[in-house]
Amino acid sequence: MIRKDARLLLEVKGLRAKVGGAEIVKGLDLVVRAGEVHAIMGPNGSGKSTFAKTLAGHPAYEVTGGTAVFEGRSIFEMAPEERARAGLFLGFQYPVEIPGVSNSAFLRLAYNTLQPARGRDELDPLEFDDLAREKMKLLDMDPAFLDRSVNEGFSGGEKKRNEILQMALLEPRFAILDETDSGLDIDALRVVANGVNHLATPDNAIVLVTHYQRMLNYIVPDYVHVMEGGRIVRTGGKTLAEELEARGYDWVRAA
């Protein structure tokens, strides 16, 4: 939902970022206000995922220029865990497996780590179990996933659900979801998209990074941005995504 007077959450100006010696993001600008849903689309290699990981602070990604201010704080001066505590969330394209660490212990530690910053109490294992089960219903997840090791042996779709479960538990102010739709069959896509819709509030913002517009049939973005060559080359509304789907990315390049 676009409200011109909504609070500014994130302002990125002239961001440049390198990974493995190559500059991938080359001057990216983006403004996100509370209550908004954005979609960042673009062909492979256009810098979408690099942007997402750079925002979250992946150590392999080096910021070489520009600024990013999140709720008044310059996030590139914050460690990745501080960014998370401040309310930034990255939904991973390829969530890692952590053998031997139970999902419930991991989720609870993450949850409890974030609560002091929100002025809320930590939960004991029993209280947390109740909360986790409730959130899992939203994503049609079997509570058995709490007892398994984090992402270990999960199918692609199960991993993505587990990401959105974390978003549901951690209630970030700003979530950037990197290719959450990839690897999902049509039913899972609907469930996950419903979950994300459910989590969108007037106080937070969601940025969907996606290659295809099919998820946008379920989650309607306020803005669609097209990335190309490490920058946003075009911004429009929902119709831009449909146009892209019909005409391909070459059409943007030509334009």
Added chain:
Amino acid sequence: MSSVLENLVNQPYQHGFVTDIESDTAPKGLNEDTIRFISAKKSEPEWLLEFRLKAYRHWLTMAEPQWPNVKYPKIDFQDIIYYSAPKPKKLASMDEVDPELLKTFEKLGVPMNERAKLAGVAVDVIFDSVSVATTYKQKLADVGIIFCSISEAVREHPDLVRQYMGSVVPAGDNYYAALNSAVFTDGSFCFIPRGVRCPMELSTYFRINTESSGQFERTLIVAEEGSHVSYLEGCTAPKFDTNQLHAAVVELITLDDAEIKYSTVQNWYAGDENGVGGIYNFVTKRGLCKGVNSKISWTQVETGSAITWKYPSCVLLGDNSIGEFYSVALTNHHQQADTGTKMVHIGRNTRSRIIAKGISAGQSNNSYRGLVKIGPRAANARNYSQCDSMLIGSKCGANTFPYIQVQNHGATVEHEASTSKIGEDQLFYFASRGIGAEEAVSMIINGFCRDVFQQLPMEFAVEATKLLGLKLEGSVG
């Protein structure tokens, strides 16, 4: 490896200090006179001196083992002090113990005196080579349990010692066991009589104190028919720049329906971050399940020593007997570990279980080496082995050397192995959820070691968890 990981691993050794106590020390070097000196110092009977000399003469014919996957400069056995004892005093109570020594225990956090009572732990403390104080002896004596130093056992219970010592690890078993048999100075003796369930965990803290005094202790635990005991061994050593040799022998014997559970947390000085100094820990530990339905269970958490060479083993002689080995071996910096177990199935329906977890960080090298041997008579024998390695950073190594020998067709042997790595991506995953690197590593490591930690007595499990966190501090990031 990023700096967070490095800081985690590079935590300085916290037990590095030397206690100034007047020593009664043998001159450097090893010959028959050294052995006679030790034996005389301890007023030993003739048969024990013979045992030592025989072992020494055998040792002279043996060669140092070359097969372990470890590297170190040749040890000069003539450059080692083989006997070093705090000045002997008659001690009626803890108040008479040298305050320096008590301070040492204080620093080590050894639960003695009131603390020992509160913790319900009887501690037979080995300080260098002579037992200084034994607590709780009376309470144990009431149920017929003998728990004392090996020297005292030789004096007070010579027949028991003579019957069992060397019956599991013969004097000439291997190079270091032979050396130990020749020059052992002290250690613990524990005897649980028929049908007795030991009312408390028995605990010994070993500590090497004199610079370049190799410590050669010897532990002997005998559990008679239907008895049960849980024994804890904890180890720390101060830091010196010369490597110290530690060659211990531990022998366990269970008769029919008896059980011994032996747990170790080893945190000897591992050398500095450049690999200078540290303990050479060359240990022979073996248990004999002599009786039917008997059980021996080894649990070890090995975090210290420059080099660890150790294979706590079970010889499953009695029908239906059970051997278990649960191990966490952590190496950091330039530490080297070649550790594992041997399960030798001789009796029918014998079972063994091996759970080995190796964690390598820094530039260390960590090898699991294990033998499962099913003898021709061991019908229906079963073994399950699981060996998992975890790598932290990209300069360390992990190896698994399983040896499986099966001579009975009715046996079942299973072996599973895995290797994983704490990588940047895992740590970033935690970080992106607000969890810092140290907490992340601790959680990953504890998850990895869970199957082993579950086997430790509660207070040891807590200690082990803390220790791993401490040892890895700075290694992540």
